[in-house]
Amino acid sequence: MxxxxxxxxxxxxxxxxxxxxxxxxxxxxxxxxxxxxxxxxxxxxxxxxxxxxxxxxxxxxxxxxxxxxxxxxxxxxxxxxxxxxxxxxxxxxxxxxxxxxxxxxxxxxxxxxxxxxxxxxxxxxxxxxxxxxxxxxxxxxxxxxxxxxxxxxxxxxxxxxxxxxxxxxxxxxxxxxxxxxxxxxxxxxxxxxxxxxxxxxxxxxxxxxxxxxxxxxxxxxxxxxxxxxxxxxxxxxxxxxxxxxxxxxxxxxxxxxxxxxxxxxxxxxxxxxxxxxxxxxxxxxxxxxxxxxxxxxxxxxxxxxxxxxxxxxxxxxxxxxxxxELDSKIVSAENPITEIKGDIEFNNVSFKYPASGILALDHVSFIIPEGKTVGITGKTGCGKSTIANLLCRLYDVTEGEILINGINIKSYSLAALRTAFGYVPQEVFLFSDSVANNISFGLKKSTVEEDLVFQAAKDADVYDNIVAFENGFETQIGEKGVTLSGGQKQRLSIARAIIKSPDYMIFDDCLSAVDTQTEEEILSNLSKIMDGKTAVLIGHRISTLIEADIIMLFDNGKLVEQGSHEELIKNGAFYSELYLKQLVEGVNN
Ligand SMILES: Nc1ncnc2c1ncn2[C@@H]1O[C@H](COP(=O)(O)OP(=O)(O)OP(=O)(O)O)[C@@H](O)[C@H]1O
Ligand SMILES: [Mg+2]
Structure with a gap:
């Protein structure tokens, strides 16, 4: 009572x-x-x-x-x-x-x-x-x-x-x-x-x-x-x-x-x-x-x-x-910092998923320098998506700290952080709405210039697909509308992230469902967009990350190797093995 x-x-x-x-x-x-x-x-x-x-x-x-x-x-x-x-x-x-x-x-x-x-x-x-x-x-x-x-x-x-x-x-x-x-x-x-x-x-x-x-x-x-x-x-x-x-x-x-x-x-x-x-x-x-x-x-x-x-x-x-009576633990600090810029640093970060108790990251330390592109690869389940989740503060670290410009990520305004980050999640989710509204989803304005939407669609290499639909950008997606192919969905999801032109971008395995040629096209578009911006590119295929300034290889929640592609190949360790294996598979395909 x-x-x-x-x-x-x-x-x-x-x-x-x-x-x-x-x-x-x-x-x-x-x-x-x-x-x-x-x-x-x-x-x-x-x-x-x-x-x-x-x-x-x-x-x-x-x-x-x-x-x-x-x-x-x-x-x-x-x-x-x-x-x-x-x-x-x-x-x-x-x-x-x-x-x-x-x-x-x-x-x-x-x-x-x-x-x-x-x-x-x-x-x-x-x-x-x-x-x-x-x-x-x-x-x-x-x-x-x-x-x-x-x-x-x-x-x-x-x-x-x-x-x-x-x-x-x-x-x-x-x-x-x-x-x-x-x-x-x-x-x-x-x-x-x-x-x-x-x-x-x-x-x-x-x-x-x-x-x-x-x-x-x-x-x-x-x-x-x-x-x-x-x-x-x-x-x-x-x-x-x-x-x-x-x-x-x-x-x-x-x-x-x-x-x-x-x-x-x-x-x-x-x-x-x-x-x-x-x-x-x-x-x-x-x-x-x-x-x-x-x-x-x-x-x-x-x-x-x-x-x-x-x-x-x-x-x-x-x-x-x-x-x-529950309170969200992930909130902005008092007097939060709203300007987000600088290097991102993972300092001895461990993360355990509260629901499953799985240790997804195990004492990981690395730096994502401002303006550079970092590629992250590794076997499935090694903790790549977890890094993306932690960066957007969908979860907070269990141990260690994440710093932006040397300041703990928790000191920043949550809203500002999420505006500064453009995140393409691994699992694409589109709303039952028009194509245009799905792309402009992250913009807070009620009316968005068409050109902006078109440009984002072009950069994500999905423009031609959309205009081929009978209703073009007004096409409804979802149960009552058209069903897009896996690759089309991924590219819409990319367009949704880049239309915000965020300073930090995270692409979580977002090219897995497109063919290698489209991948190359998107990557070359992205490299223009990412120019001068900080980007994290997560992928299984090394071909996706090969151009990145730094590539990190994870295994079972641990960072095992990092460096540029050339450096890692020179090392002749796990990465070069993986690369050779993928090359051979690619040839056989
Ligand atoms: N929401 C969650 N709740 C509980 N455990 C999770 C959750 N998400 C991931 N995990 C577990 O954490 C570990 C790391 O998962 P993560 O999604 O980071 O892997 P990944 O490297 O992105 O794998 P993939 O290449 O398959 O996407 C896995 O063992 C997974 O089972
Ligand atoms: Mg993942």
């Missing part, structure tokens, strides 16, 4: 709506409580009229009275309805506003958290928090709060009126109501538990379909369709079982309520009847009490329902708080 206190700041933010909503609840109930009084009045008058001997005389009077009471009754109903409308317009709307705020707060948090958070949490789980959990919390903020205020107000009003009329009858009538609250609570808890099972089953079902559709090519190529049709049938069967079980429990809900109202009504008629025969109360009071019992039914039933809503909301809010 404590977890829900987190939301108090929002309740305070919207306090006027909440307060106004409460006033509307009181107003609507005032009209509601008065209605049964009218009915009693009418009943008693008619009963009195039925007893009089001279009925002809009273005919006109009683008709007028009936019309008068009916008129007031309609008016009261109307007023009650108007205020009910306003109640929902204030309190339910307040809950929607808070839902909006909360979703934005969560999304902002998602954006600020570092990569290790995304490694630890599944995408489905992260998505669920912003959708499912927030909507459960909203049920607390809206309906739960509204029904609770309503119950208290109505209860106080109705009970006051009932007690004033007859204390004993009131007590008898009220006995079944708490039992109803309890039973409804029990049934709602079971319903909630079962809906959760249905939810889970549904999300398993959708993940299943989603994955199998994403992997449809592999699935068809391996002729596994039949197998997954069977598996899907099993999943839908589980879903069906969960739903049927929920439907069964749901079916109990109304009967429980009806049974207990029935009980209250019978008690009212029996005890009230005895008293009416005694002459302690009028028969109109019996009718009035029955109406009150009916009025109290839903609020009392809602106690049980609201309790389980609040429990669910509390569980959801606990999950939300878990990461709303």
């Amino acid at each position: 404590k977890s829900l206190f987190y939301l108090n700041k929002y309740l305070i933010k919207y306090k006027w709506r909440l307060l106004l909503g409460s006033v509307f609840i009181i107003a609507s109930n005032l009209f509601g409580v008065y209605m049964p009084e009218l009915v009693r009045e009418a009943t008693d008058q008619i009963m009195g009229y039925a007893k009089t001997s001279d009925q002809n005389k009273g005919d006109n009077n009683i008709t007028n009275l009936a019309l008068y009471l009916a008129g007031i009754y309609v008016l009261l109903s109307f007023m009650k309805g108007v205020f009910l409308f306003f109640t929902r317009q204030t309190i339910i709307i307040m809950s929607r506003l808070i839902e909006y705020d909360l979703k934005n707060e969560i999304y902002n948090k998602y954006q600020s958290l570092d990569l290790s958070f995304y490694k630890k949490n599944k995408t489905g789980d992260i998505m669920n928090r912003i959708s499912e959990d927030v909507s459960r919390v909203r049920m607390y903020l809206g309906p739960a709060i509204m029904y609770t205020i309503n119950l208290v107000v109505l209860f106080v009003m109705v009970i006051t009126v009932m007690l004033r009329i007859n204390v004993e009858l009131t007590l008898y009538v009220l006995v079944p109501l708490p039992i109803m609250s309890f039973l409804v609570y029990k049934v709602s808890s079971v319903i909630n538990r079962k809906s959760e099972e249905v939810q889970k089953s549904q999300s398993r079902l959708s993940s299943f379909v989603q994955e199998k559709i994403s992997g449809i090519r592999v699935l068809k190529a391996y002729n596994r369709s039949k197998h997954f049709v069977d598996e899907f049938e099993e999943e839908t069967y589980n879903y069906q079982i969960a739903n049927l079980s929920l439907a069964k429990t749901n079916a109990f809900f109304m009967p429980v309520i009806i049974l207990l109202i029935g009980l209250s009504t019978i008690i009212t008629i029996y005890i009230g009847g005895l008293k009416a025969i005694d002459g302690t109360i009028t028969s109109g009071i019996i009718v009035q009490f029955i109406l009150y019992v009916n009025m109290l039914t839903w609020p009392f039933a809602s106690v049980g329902w609201v309790t389980s809503l609040v429990q669910r909301a509390a569980a959801s809010q606990t999950r939300l708080n878990e990461f709303l």
Whole structure:
């Protein structure tokens, strides 16, 4: 329950709506409580009229009275309805506003958290928090709060009126109501538990379909369709079982309520009847009490329902708080340096991935001189991409330090750092957007000059491909648009990095999917762009790096050799072996 206190700041933010909503609840109930009084009045008058001997005389009077009471009754109903409308317009709307705020707060948090958070949490789980959990919390903020205020107000009003009329009858009538609250609570808890099972089953079902559709090519190529049709049938069967079980429990809900109202009504008629025969109360009071019992039914039933809503909301809010209270460890220092220039130095850097515990870099020291191009190569898994991750501060080093211009990288502004670096990641990711927007992605301007986009595309050697598409640079990429080839994607990703004309560039294995001729073309374009800028070129093929000022060879997280191509060949160690091997393979190809 404590977890829900987190939301108090929002309740305070919207306090006027909440307060106004409460006033509307009181107003609507005032009209509601008065209605049964009218009915009693009418009943008693008619009963009195039925007893009089001279009925002809009273005919006109009683008709007028009936019309008068009916008129007031309609008016009261109307007023009650108007205020009910306003109640929902204030309190339910307040809950929607808070839902909006909360979703934005969560999304902002998602954006600020570092990569290790995304490694630890599944995408489905992260998505669920912003959708499912927030909507459960909203049920607390809206309906739960509204029904609770309503119950208290109505209860106080109705009970006051009932007690004033007859204390004993009131007590008898009220006995079944708490039992109803309890039973409804029990049934709602079971319903909630079962809906959760249905939810889970549904999300398993959708993940299943989603994955199998994403992997449809592999699935068809391996002729596994039949197998997954069977598996899907099993999943839908589980879903069906969960739903049927929920439907069964749901079916109990109304009967429980009806049974207990029935009980209250019978008690009212029996005890009230005895008293009416005694002459302690009028028969109109019996009718009035029955109406009150009916009025109290839903609020009392809602106690049980609201309790389980609040429990669910509390569980959801606990999950939300878990990461709303998380702080990203990768942040700008206080008074950060915003000007980024100078040599980059790795000083005895070690890095262990928090998720896997793998030591990806092991006491590595080297310098990337300003304005030079450094090539990094080595076997797969030797830690090349890790260096790129550390340079962009997607992770922070575990041991040692990275210096830029002799100052620790953590002292710089994170935003300035990421603006200064143009990074082409190894795994290309393009957004479902136009080609042009994908290229200009990193520019903060809303409108980008076409020429800039065109030039970047030309430098990345993808311009000709793009203009060959029917819609050119406006072509949509992704699910609903064209699917690009692996090499085209890589080149778009390069264009996205170079359009920023950053001072530092990192190309992580970004030419692996292009043929050697295209590679040469891109490299010669890049060498013009990289002229005077600092660049890190990561690659498996030595041909990619051969022109670099310094080449570093890594093995198993350690730097084993560095120097220019000529120097390393002269050394006659690992690098020259690797080079010869690749030459031979190249000849054989
Ligand atoms: N996000 C991650 N979480 C946990 N471990 C990781 C992560 N990324 C990489 N690793 C591990 O760290 C080691 C170094 O990985 P890295 O990606 O730096 O290799 P690489 O040299 O870029 O390899 P490749 O040439 O295949 O791209 C590997 O053993 C890998 O399993
Ligand atoms: Mg890599």
